[in-house]
Amino acid sequence: MCNMLLASAHLIALQELAAEEAAGHATHSLAEDDPQEHIYRELELQGLALLQPPRAYQLSYAGREALDLMRAMHAENLLPTIDRLEHNWRFLGSDILAALHAATLKKGQVGPVTVDMLRARGFTKQVQDTLEKRQLTCLNRYGEAWRDFAEHHRPRLEIYGDLANAIRHMHPGYAQKPAAQMTAEQLALMEAMNLLAWSIPEGDNYVLTALGQAVYDALRKEGYSPLDVALDEPLLQVLAELADKGSSVLTPEQIASLQLLGYVDADEKLSEAGYAALKAYSLLQKEVPEKTRTFAITEPEVELLTTIDHLVQEHKPTNKEALHRVLVNRMVKRYRALEGRRGRTLRERTPLKRQAVALLEQVKEHDEWFNTNWDLEELLVGLEAFDLLRAEMEGRNMGYRLTFTGQKIVEEQEGNTRDISATAVKALTIAETHLGVPAQWWIEQAREEELIGTGGITASGRFYANLANHCIRRLALTREEAELLEQLPDTEGESCGFGSNSREGLDEEKRNWALEKLEARGFIDRLVDCQMIRTEAGQLLTRAVSGAMHLGHPVTPTLVRVLAAIRQVGTLYVKERKVRMQPHQWEEAERLSGLRESEFREMLHIARMGQYVGEATLTEAGLDLLAVQELIDKEYSVAAKRA
Template identity: 30%
Template structure:
């Protein structure tokens, strides 16, 4: 959906003819027609005859809004707009959508752009003050966008353009020259641009399937894709040749969409998926995943220890063994981990010791020496190192990259198939952080009409997830993984502190930073990164933060948890919770699951943990007020509900 000056004037012209009782608007020159054809693709006009157009229901609604906004001086008359001014487009619709999702508050990033288009008003909220919000015009236009089903017609020339263009995400400067093709693609919701000023573009889910079809279709006809062709294809494939006419069958053969037996060829398969998306308009939620450098090193460590196990069966990837593997090697081998170590030391010791910590990095040779320098009392330095490794292992398990199991009475760690894929990527492309927003730069394009903002795109490029005008093989792998992994709830002490600061709506990233001392900005950024990857928050393109349904449940469940607790909920504790629910009895009125003492052994077996780990996770669950002596309480049930919603 794209409305520039020429489209607005065309709409108003057809509206004026309608007011004058004319059945249609008659064009005199073929050169006048492009904006009218684009409006027809948007389902705002309908073509009655060649060069004759009338308003659709949604076109009339939009024309009325435009008339009203001009009359009430919310916006200048379209005749006074700049030629290239986009009053509406994917970027504007996403600005409106993200504001609506955030209690109508657009935020600093998008407010000025929306104001240029007449979509901002001031609203007084009792006891909260005055807010600048999107107005009713913006909401009404968003409703038109949600309800006006676009047309889909691709001719041979446009098909060739789509075939040759990079799929994105990419900088808009990478779009090949194509005259009006980008506008036409926006009209049919095949191509989207970034908030707030269209710096980045990407094909939409529908656009990607159309591109895949264009790459293998035989462009033997003037129109290569249309609603009629897709309908014929669907009937031929699912109902058989008897369901289509000979003429329809011939078109499908000519375009190389089906074979002689009615089976879809590659172009046909993609076109069937495009037809499904076009008809159903059902789209994936936006998901992500995050891997820090220490997580990647531990994946490598687990593999190395298992290799050593082949010659020394007594060596197993327990937490202690992984501490030895990761921290007792020369510091110079882990330059990429210095930032991570520094962050963790700053968090414990305070940013006022930053210079002292950085100086120490230049003096010591091993991480052991580094930690001994700052945790000298008793055996605290080893405990701290152990906690760091254990926390990372929890994170890896929460993302289904490893699984802890009992072996020979010990808790040992195995790489899952997903973990093996991540490790292979790290070996191929180097140990690096995979930021949640970098992955999200790819998965946000699964929405109907959206592209990533510039910051997300740049993070994706830096992490080698995006390059050459589209998602890389690594980017595609992590994006796919974000949807396929089974997530287990996990949250650290600091992440919980940050989560507690975030209300359900009406908050922005900058508001979170303001809740903490400015020296903690880096730590808060990492916490937000993890909270989004875990699925507890959704950071929108306008930098608003929305609590997800699982996030609301986690926050509520842990509202009574002491803040000094290192990991208030761990994936292993969730496995114990699941096992207890299976062996217990639910009491609906009390909102509890009662577990008989004799059933705890069965629960331990179901959890897959060794006795020591099982008992340790029980301690965590009780300290976090999720279970009592012999029951799962309401808070624990909320965690299990969050688990279901995450997956």
Template identity: 35%
Template sequence: MLIKKEHAVALYNVLGEENKGTHCQISVAAEREPYNELNLANLLEMGSSKVEFRLSYWGRNLVYLLDEMIQNGKLDIPANWKEGYRWIGSETIAMIEAAMKNGGFVGPVAEEALTERGFAEKVRDEHCGECTKLNDYAEALYDIYLHSHPKLEITQNLANFIVSMPEGPAEKNGLDYEGREAELLESMRLLSYSVPNTDIFSLNRLGKAVKNAITHMAYPYDAVISEDYLHVLAYYLDNGFEALNDKEKELMESLALIDAEGKLLPGGEALEEVLHILREQAYLPARTFDLEALDVEILRGIDEVMKRHESNPEVLPAPEEIRHYLLDLPLKEYKAVKEHYGRRLNEDMGYQKKEELKKKFAEALTVEELFKSFYEKGNHWLEKLMDVIEESLMTLKSFSLVEAKLSEDGKLYYDMTPEGRLVFEEQKEKGFREISAPAVKAITIRESEFGAPNLEWYEAAKAEHLVGGGAPTHSGEIYADLAYNVERKPHITRFELQILHKLPERGYFVESLYEDFDPTLKEEVTYGLNKLEARGFVELLPDGGVVVTEAGHLIKRALSGTPESFGNALNPLVVRVLDALHEVGNLYVKERKVRILPKNIKEAIKISGLDPETFNKALTVARNAKFIGHTSINEAGLDILEAYELLNS
């Protein structure tokens, strides 16, 4: 939906003509474009003549809404708007939707833009004091948006433009055009702009599907894709080739949708995806992925130890061997990794150590000396380093990048999964670096209906070499694919749990979260939020809001009784044990428990694929965290398994 000054004026023109008892007559060709765009947006309907328009049901509602807002002093009359003013665009709807996810509270990024458009206002709230919330006009507009389904009409000229344009994400100045092609695409909801100021554009999931279809289709007619073509394709898919009449068969063959025998060609398969998205509104949530510097270094360590394994079969990448690998590296090679160590140590020791920690990094020559400088007594420095390694291994396991295996002699070690090997090879080729959740989300947001990232997300994606040349790079496509297809196993660190516990149901923002922690921990909070979003527990909204997901609510409830000092109470090994016990147990629905007979524990160990020692350690953690009673999985444990299923549905 797109309403600029010229569209608002056009709507009023049609309303004025209808009030006189006639339809709006358009005689100047240059004036037709706004009317055509409103027609595609399903806000105008075409009359018997191609230069005759009338308001659709939803267009009439929109004009009445605009008129009421003007009457109540929320907006000036359209004639006084500056040229090119965007009252409603994809970015406006995206900001309204973000606020609606957050209980109607408008984030700091969108406050000015929505207030100026008349869709938000300052209120007093018992939880947040003075804050900005959506008003009734915003809800009315969103209802119009949801129900005014646009039309899809792609002409040859527009098809050529789509094929030549970058699919995004890209900066707005990269959308090089002289006509109104971008307005047409936005009116049909194929093109989205970033909030709040349309700095970045991108084709959304439907827009990308349309582009893919027209690159495989023939253009024998002026219309390349139309509602009529889609109806014929739908009839063919539902009833088969023989059900088509000769004219329909000829149409589909000439468009290169089917061959002479009636089998779908690549163009037909691509247009079928367009039809599927339109029919089912088959957009995807913007999932993401996150890889910190130490996670990357652990993958390198596993690879190095496995190379040694080839000449010495007794050497396997167990945590002790990975620790040796890290200790052998001089600190000067840790330009990025040292920051990760800094975060982990600072979370452990408290705020006052941060400056001292930075100084130690500058002084120390090796990782070993760094840890010794903080843990000089009782060899605790070695234990802390092992904790850091174990936590990173759990993170890698939670994203299915590494897996625990048993050697022939029953020794537990870690190896990369195919996905982990893919990540490692990409890092080795493109440079070892962090991959942040915002950078990946800059790409995956294109799978949603509002497919443009924030400027901040886009800049992160550029810096990490995930986008370039107006589209995702090969690396970007790898991490975007992982965001949707990798199996997630619930995991949360001590610090991430602290963050999750602070998040209320609704009406919360990233800036509020920073204020709830010591200012020196802003970097740690940012990394924690990124990880929580990559895990699927929270969603960071484009207006600066943060909300807990359905899976996040289950995890939060399951861990409500777990002390924040309990590190890694929920980790992939615990989930593996819970899942195995669930398989051998008996569900008691009324009590919401799964009872496990002692004789079935051996079977659970076998199903888990863990050695008895590792299984029993994880079982002890699960009991201490109150996920398991003496003989049963309790409600908290079942919440975790439900979240596990949700994360991978």
């Protein structure tokens, strides 16, 4: 989806161009000091008007199409005539298009946060849901038409020196205003060129899109000449030629021009700004990903990683018994420090923390206290799902070791252990996607978790955004997560938009964290309008685990390893969608799984209880589960390549 900016002034300008055309005038000329010049410039960059040098404009085919849509909406009394629109009213913008896109992902259904903004623009209709006997607000044909219109019209990138100077000194994002000296006209130009987007629902904060960030990084030179081109697509094509074929293919004048703009150094090599400009060129050429990738980890999971790290450094056992003993002591010490505090941050006022602090006084047995609040097995499985730790044999017992990524998280969180939510990380990674617009409460959550600071994205924010794109995912699902995935609500409920758990109950907090985990693993997508949908992997996973809902962990990485080993050894019967095993093949499957005999048999028993494995077959549910893992592997390998 490309941004498109159409305010009432743009629509009036299009109408004027149409009127000039109807009167037999080929173009509409502007005086040198015409205050509406920036409006026509924004229309030109978006392909809605054509410039006839030096200062005349005419209606383009796309501009005529936009006017026809507006007139049709007026004819159906969905909007007033263009000349009666409110002054400076935003008809289309990054936030409105994001709302349209979110509704499209939900099969046209509009979320509670964006109903008013879309209804006010004539984009909605009421539909009766006969199954649930309720009325839904959905996109009408004009909402769909404007969404499609914006999809098919990519703006042109053309930045002159005056705008380049402003961009160079602007705030790098997640703020209310880019810079005190930046004008409304410059902001509009940036939005029209798909360089920045405004948050939903009120546009309280802006973010630089992936293209906007690349342009921001490219404009490093001090003092661009205001009337000269600082960055445009022909210039980017010349830079690409230089990168591909070397300086010999360029003229001395082209090299001198690129050096003057700071994209090429004295040795005729690309500078840091030149590489950033090439990234902008790449973003203009390639398709932007649709899906937002994210990451989540809880404070107790971080404490467990730290516990394993300390035990390994001290050459002590890391089996479950040892981990439980040391982790309980760490958590007791941590929550003792919270006693008597009122909670100076939102993350110290969550219902789970309040309960844990209160119970610490009441329950004298620390093991009982820990087990009331957390489940060690669940923590281990959750960490293994992101490949942050791996199980390995320590003599006769199974122990744990941190992966490279797990070690990096321990280092990042040292001295500041905290939850990192999928919501917060998504506020950063969504700028890289087709949608590009974050919800305001995601930004607030990211600030609370210190992923955004006064200078934009923090080092922590960049670390977790990078993890979102590169971290390996392994299938894992608790019973609570499986039940929530199966009965996924349409919307996030009353808590959506507050950016805080402080008013919620314990059950609501646990439900929210289950959603965080489901989204971080790629099974659901929480949209900017508060709606929720299952991803393709989530839909398939829901079907696969339908017979395993009674298990404490319907899916674990170890279970998937066993199923993969069985599929590798057995014989696939395509029509039946089953893999059949011969008696002598079980030993080979055990070897391929990497488990000891007792562990393999225990996992095989669990697989049969979950209906993934029959007496001598890998069932359709088992094959579905492996198909989910393949989808996740493909999804995140593509993400890693793009990043």
